[in-house]
Amino acid sequence: MTNHAVVIAGGGPTGLMLAGELALARVDVAIVERRENQDVTGLRSGGLHSRTIEVLDQRGIADRFLSQGQMAQITSFARIRLDISDFPTRHNYGLALWQNHIERILAHWIAELAVPIYRGREVTGFTQDDGGVDIELSDSGSLQAKYLVGCDGGRSLVRKEAGIDFPGWDPSISYLAAEVEMAHEPAWGIRRGEKGIHALGKLEDGKRVGVVLSEPYVGRSDQPTLSDIREALIAVYGTDYGLHNATWISRFTDMARQAASYRDRRVLLAGDAAHVHSPISGQGLNLGVQDAVNLGWKLAQVVNGTSPESLLDTYHAERHPVGARVLRNTMAQTALDRGDERTQTLRETLSDLLKMDEPRKRYAAMMSGLDIHYDIGTGHPLHGRRMPDLDLVTANGPLRVFRLLHDARPILLNLVETGGFDITPWRSRVQLIDAKYDGTWELPVLGVVPAPAAVLIRPDGYVGWVGDPTQPGLADALTAWFGSPAAT
Ligand SMILES: Cc1cc2nc3c(=O)[nH]c(=O)nc-3n(C[C@H](O)[C@H](O)[C@H](O)COP(=O)(O)OP(=O)(O)OC[C@H]3O[C@@H](n4cnc5c(N)ncnc54)[C@H](O)[C@@H]3O)c2cc1C
Numbered sequence: 001m002t003n004h005a006v007v008i009a010g011g012g013p014t015g016l017m018l019a020g021e022l023a024l025a026r027v028d029v030a031i032v033e034r035r036e037n038q039d040v041t042g043l044r045s046g047g048l049h050s051r052t053i054e055v056l057d058q059r060g061i062a063d064r065f066l067s068q069g070q071m072a073q074i075t076s077f078a079r080i081r082l083d084i085s086d087f088p089t090r091h092n093y094g095l096a097l098w099q100n101h102i103e104r105i106l107a108h109w110i111a112e113l114a115v116p117i118y119r120g121r122e123v124t125g126f127t128q129d130d131g132g133v134d135i136e137l138s139d140s141g142s143l144q145a146k147y148l149v150g151c152d153g154g155r156s157l158v159r160k161e162a163g164i165d166f167p168g169w170d171p172s173i174s175y176l177a178a179e180v181e182m183a184h185e186p187a188w189g190i191r192r193g194e195k196g197i198h199a200l201g202k203l204e205d206g207k208r209v210g211v212v213l214s215e216p217y218v219g220r221s222d223q224p225t226l227s228d229i230r231e232a233l234i235a236v237y238g239t240d241y242g243l244h245n246a247t248w249i250s251r252f253t254d255m256a257r258q259a260a261s262y263r264d265r266r267v268l269l270a271g272d273a274a275h276v277h278s279p280i281s282g283q284g285l286n287l288g289v290q291d292a293v294n295l296g297w298k299l300a301q302v303v304n305g306t307s308p309e310s311l312l313d314t315y316h317a318e319r320h321p322v323g324a325r326v327l328r329n330t331m332a333q334t335a336l337d338r339g340d341e342r343t344q345t346l347r348e349t350l351s352d353l354l355k356m357d358e359p360r361k362r363y364a365a366m367m368s369g370l371d372i373h374y375d376i377g378t379g380h381p382l383h384g385r386r387m388p389d390l391d392l393v394t395a396n397g398p399l400r401v402f403r404l405l406h407d408a409r410p411i412l413l414n415l416v417e418t419g420g421f422d423i424t425p426w427r428s429r430v431q432l433i434d435a436k437y438d439g440t441w442e443l444p445v446l447g448v449v450p451a452p453a454a455v456l457i458r459p460d461g462y463v464g465w466v467g468d469p470t471q472p473g474l475a476d477a478l479t480a481w482f483g484s485p486a487a488t
Helices: 013-024 050-058 062-066 099-112 157-161 226-237 284-303 309-336 341-353 357-368 474-482
Strands: 002-009 029-033 070-072 094-096 117-119 123-129 132-137 142-150 174-182 189-192 197-202 209-214 243-253 256-258 267-269 391-394 397-400 411-414 431-434 441-443 447-449 454-457 463-467
Touching: 002 013, 002 132, 002 284, 013 029, 013 099, 013 284, 050 062, 050 094, 050 284, 062 099, 123 142, 123 157, 142 157, 142 284, 157 267, 174 226, 209 226, 226 243, 256 309, 284 309, 309 341, 309 357, 391 431, 454 474, 463 474
Parallel strands: 002 029, 002 142, 029 117, 142 267, 411 431
Antiparallel strands: 070 094, 123 132, 132 142, 174 209, 174 243, 189 197, 197 209, 391 397, 411 454, 441 447, 454 463
């Protein structure tokens, strides 16, 4: 039986990102992926939100994505565009980039980090005990690991086998989606139906058409066909535009469900395995990648023996509320998508509201992930929030904060006089950086906040402690996040 410290079931965006995070922390990690290659069929993510781009920037790989996509103001709520160009972030925009490109770039990154992928195989079952997890594969092989992470999508076998509940809401609307060719130029753009939208858009090659059509009924689970698309087109547009040759046809809904727990002992869930919801406003992939970045360093420290298992409980505590909020906002947006006149006036009212600065900022920060606040204590507003990518001045020259996070190691950033902090017992785990920063500290929505003397930055880029050398609490925070002090 082959051993790995961590086995990830599923090499979609979440599994790939998690593998990268674990590999950076020198954890022996492997992915088991059903697909023979990284090709993505069907309509999936169309891009990255600002916070996801920041997270990739923290690892030094944002440029790989930015160079392949289209930077644009893609943030929206209920299809109302929200401009974030005045937000205090280097990435005050989103990136239009299809999921197949996102996965291809992530897969190259983890290949560079030498993560093995067992392709063309599925996880078919597992058993866990105090010592580890025995994982069965579809080729009759097996793997043994200390931890198994289910990144195996919305129908997650890992979630089901672990017996983790998946409560939520049944679908209220069903959509047909397809990539087709049409003999005649269709009516491009979005049209509203009674319960949702219909959309026809030009695809990357400029020839094929991406089709999304809301269905009159919910609950059909058979594989949709070209004649279903034809029928639906005629019902909405009065013509099928000479429809032929579908590359793929699929169906998706607004079902909203979330795992009751993101962990059962040695088994964890991330990405769609932990939460499913309507794709409206494009949050699923972003959520999964950020789950992975929250979990990666914690799991690495537990596997490496630096931190107790209880650190893993903070993964659920921090990420479950973020997922729950996405479920709620997609349900609200689905309701606002209806085509009747009352909903139309509601949308217009909301649109007026979102033109006002404060509501726009709040909703745009929520939808772009820039306002995430982990409930890890009170005090300075930075506590539990994303660390801004400041331009620092150090003894070795200018340095961006995100540059310091490239290898996913924590940082104590000291902005007052050198020598004030003694973190000797944590020196092998935490980088102590003395720097100067004279600019303002501005956070999305909150605005300018008082300049701190020092911040403890976790590998995921969130602030775990704020203070100065005279304040108590640093040793406790270092212990909580990065393990007990080493004997000196
Ligand atoms: C129509 C549509 C539009 C969307 N648009 C957006 C968008 O614009 N923005 C956005 O952020 N998100 C969007 N999403 C959501 C996004 O596609 C998903 O949230 C994202 O793919 C989740 O990534 P994941 O890695 O968690 O799961 P998945 O992408 O589902 O990956 C799971 C992987 O696990 C593999 N697998 C499954 N079972 C097993 C097994 N037993 N053993 C081994 N491997 C297994 C699968 O082959 C797959 O590769 C959209 C989704 C849909 C349907």
